[in-house]
Amino acid sequence: MRDIIESALLSAKRAGATYADVRILEREIEEISTKNGSVDALKRSFTKGFGVRVIANGAWGFASSFRLTTEEAERVAEEAVAIAKASSLTKIEDVSLAQVEIFQDTISQKVEINPFSVPVSEKISVLLESDKIMNIPGVIIRKGNMYFSKEWKTFASTEGAYIEQERIVSGAGISAIATNGKEIQIRSYPSSFGGDYQRKGFELVKNADFLKNAERVAKEAVALLSAKPCPSGVMDIVLGGSQLALQVHESAGHPTELDRVLGEEASFAGTSFLTPDKLGNFRYGSDIVNITADATIPEALGGFAYDDEGVKAKRIYLVKNGIFVGYLNSRETAKKLKLEPMGAMRAQSWNFMPIIRMTSINLEPGDKTLDELISGINRGIYMDTNRSWSIDQNRLNFQFGTEIGWEIKNGKLQDMVKNPTYTGITYEFWRSCDGIANKDFWHVWGVPNCGKGEPMQVMQVSHGVSPARFRNVKVGVLK
């Protein structure tokens, strides 16, 4: 391994790089999905390779290969430098990186139960048992899925960094889809789009207790078919944790990515309304809104020890007491704004160049109970579990749909409602937040599929949240 790294770094320097880093990554994944009583897909995948990132002629270049030999490392490093020199054709100023502490470290991850030591047949039986329980009249599709991965990554740079990190992830979820021929309703557990994911072993599956929740999930999916439609109008809402996680993701996580703020993602993901002139003075939310980026939370999917620039994981505030105070950044973007690098550069795999990604972006807990949040509403809706999402390219106008809702009348939960939706403008919405549930309700939700960048990279991130209350929100926009 070290000879490949040395070959890449030396070759890059010899070819004219003023900075180079190399990442070697090996990852194994096991995915199982079941549907309607049988295994729909069961697959193991494995990937291994390396990527070399360089600055030459003051511009970036990146090349990668699956052939792990010293000769290939030399060729790829030279290709990365040639690409960087081509980049410099349009250079306006030299790329410059903020100084950071340089580390040599090895990080292994402890889990209670190694997910790869659990027989496939045991995993299948958990999903099929749940499937059986969900098989009630009205449900047309029962789904279950599990995901396990383990990876070993080595990062080294011409500045002397040499960091090895292990990462083990488990994820699982179940869902039931019901139809009456005219419409489709879905319920999921513990969250939609594949369930919940954490840096844990098979204990995540054991603790999720699918068998206990399967019947409720199926019954709720069927009940939604005959539930009344979500009312339309301006009213108060309480968002449950799994929906609020996505709200944080879209309206706090993405707009604080400094690369998109500086226009570097404009051709795909867009830009951001949180421009540098607003840093430290813009009222993003109400006084009780505190949002952190924290890669140090144990077991959080968005956590790690070092990012893909070798920057040590940190916890910083993005929003403090309602004021926008921080960005997710890289060494390059931090330097541009004279900020301290906070370690948010990550790449999907060995063949992608790192870009700024969310770590664990969290709404810090408040001081209420869920009952207290609900009891403070005369007319409103409690919504949970995301079903659809959409937000403009500056991250202002959003619209979310959830799987389920319940009317709130005179401080009490009432009838179930179907097709709940709500829409708003990001900062108006967060300014209307007047209650956040306490740490007993706080959970870090794993989001395994955040897409960003060109070429598109899918990243594992997470969001610690507890339910929260928002006033005067536009509800019910579905035709």
Next chain:
Amino acid sequence: MIGKTRVLELLRKVISRSEADQTEVLLLGGKSYLTGFANNYIHRNVGSENYTINIRVAFGKRVGAATANGFSEEILNKVLKDAIYIAKNQKENPDFVSFAKPSDGNGKFDESLLFSENTANCDAECRARIAKKIVDSSKKLDLNSSGTVETEIDEIAVVNSLGIEKYGVRTVASVKNIAMTEDSSGYSKFSSIDISKIEPENIIEESTDIALKGRNPVSVEPGQYEVILTPYAVAEFISHILYLSLNARAIKEGRSFLIGNFGKKLLGENITMFDDGLSSETIPFPFDFEGVNKKRVVFFEHGVAREVVYDTLTAYKEGKESTGHSLPQPSPYSPYPMNFIMEGGDSTPEEMISNVKQGLFVQRFWYTNVMDPKNAVITGMTRDGLFMIENGKITKPVMNMRFTESVISALNNVLELSKIKRIVYDMMPMTVPYLRIKEFTFTGKTEF
């Protein structure tokens, strides 16, 4: 590139070593390069070479799959061993009948139509010069450009133990620009097998023209408007029904609005949509990821629901032939229309605009998502060009708006289609015309 002879030798080797009743090997990979620019300079410039071996084995109805990158002896043996382990520990899949049969895999296609030396030979400097042409033009107009120049060489091969043996190599190139001012933006993107057929000048003209005309946008109230959608907007809007409705899996799972409606008129008389992987109107490829030749599948003919796409899993269970629309298996999105084409009409885009008394011109939709899957209700934002049309003329730029509309309703309300169509390539090509649609619903607005 690995090359046809070596690839097929490798895949045959796996087949010969397998103890399974049936074995299928897919090789998928190649080289991909992307030169990205933002703020009028190249800020990201990346390249990758990678190949993935995907092996499926079946013991009776127990099917296992495994995949790994690379093609060394060690990798081939590991993937085969993993696939066999999984299959042996697997439950029976009652829907499984067989991997692709040779009878589904015959047919000829001129492979030279898939490959361009110009694209394959466009190196980092070639890509950077295209990017430079675009950003230099933007600078002259005091605009801020952001975009990409992409090339890829894809090698795809499938061999199975039943006699399927397929190999193909394809190039694709795409160039995109978003030109921006302080308060407007304009979008343009072209894709082709041959990068020399993409004219940067056309991309510059389209994107900068919209950006310059879009300055000082006005706020318009949400409501129902007649709209002109460009092919970019049409593809983004319609793309959702490809996985929601137009495939055999959606029919089987009870999710598609076509269920029980084949032979019935569900869309407007002027709507004909099909999938044709061999058409010169798309970025073609002759076979799918199971090695089955792609067949022309007509979804709607003058509004009447006709058929959907199949892979072997969905087809053989029903005693049908696969239509050649399998994604790499196993996949929850397979089968999938990979070369969607919508028939055009007789109008020019200019004539279509001239026929609008009051409405909106939409260059592009963004971040669309499904609100109601059965009725194909989609929400999303406009982006990179929204204009008011009054009395047949574009009169003023409009701040971006949110729409919430059913694809089914919209395709019953199409008043006019353009003769020209465009290939909109985002992972897979969709070839669509401009559409003029009445009563398109906008449900919100934003601040820019």
